[in-house]
Amino acid sequence: MSVKDWLLALCVVVAWGVNFVVIKVGLQGMPPFLLAGLRFTLVALPTVFFVPRPRLPLRWLVAYGMTISFGQFAFLFLAIKLGMPAGIASLVLQAQGFFTLLLGALLLGEVLRWNHFLGIAIATLGMFVLAEGGMLNQTTTGLTLLTLLLTLGGALSWAFGNISNKVIMSRHGAGLNVMSLVVWSALVPIGPFFLCSWLFDGQQAIVASLTSVQMSTVLALGYLAFVATIMGFGIWSSLLGRYETWRVAPLTLLVPVFGMLSAALFLDEHMTLLQVAGALLIMVGLLVNVFGGRLAVLVRARSAP
Secondary structure (H helix, E strand, C coil): HHHHHHHHHHHHHHHHHHHHHHHHHHHHCCHHHHHHHHHHHHHHHHHCCCCCCCCCCHHHHHHHHHHHHHHHHHHHHHHHHHCHHHHHHHHHHHHHHHCCCCCCCHHHHHCCCHHHHHHHHHHHHHHHHHHHHHHHEEEEECCCCCHHHHHHHHHHHHHHHHHHHHHHHHHCCCCCCHHHHHHHHHHCCHHHHHHHHHHHHHHHHHHHHHHHCCCCHHHHHHHHHHHHHHHHHHHHHHHHCCHHHHHHHHHHHHHHHHHHHHHHHCCCCCCHHHHHHHHEEEHHHHHHHHHHHHHHHHHHEEEEE
16 A cells, blocks of 8 residues: 555544544433434435445345444444443444454355454453443443443444345445445435434424534534545545455454553543453453454464464
């Protein structure tokens, strides 16, 4: 990758890491489902009038939108609204990588290797340690069993979205513009988000949050829609189109690093030693999952006569 593209990739990773802090700020003045619905409204409109509709069956467009957009962010926004620390959320959400591996094996017949099983085991242990640290410090952190499970629900929804994306690309990927998929699929969750907001938050809460909307919420919506989604996915899809996946995809491991750093800097979120241990185990699990197979190949190559 050129220096320019490395810098672009780094900008996207930083933007996605800070994204969790922005969500936390936006949710201080607006219910979670309403904030998510407005986010995807801004992503879809008016962009859909300038981006051609992706050529794929409607059922796959709906499947992608309801999983990677609605399911992921319904769980994530609700978890953060209920107190899930933004930094820890950025890390726990990366469990989507492990869920994707398991779903790929179950639904697509993909083969799992030793490093995948080892990575899942290490990260699962890290989740237990992280949860235990939260249980012992509920007075100082919003990490509870409920918020952890909700965030994992978002990770599972993201994984289902990855499977949908894999099927879409394998069957209809020829000439498919990834940005058109992102923009048009953003239309799918708008109605469900607003319906959930009306059912769970109530009309009075919706009207109150819209009529007395804070500037911080407006800026958060702009960031979530235009920086994290349209700009982020636009640059990322461009990089994936010009470079091998193995060069680009592992950079997402830096997202929780910037997520936790920005949460500590802007939200004054601090982790206990037990939570730090759990976070480190999860990161080790992610690294083993992504790089374990390649390291084994290098070791065998160097030990060969």
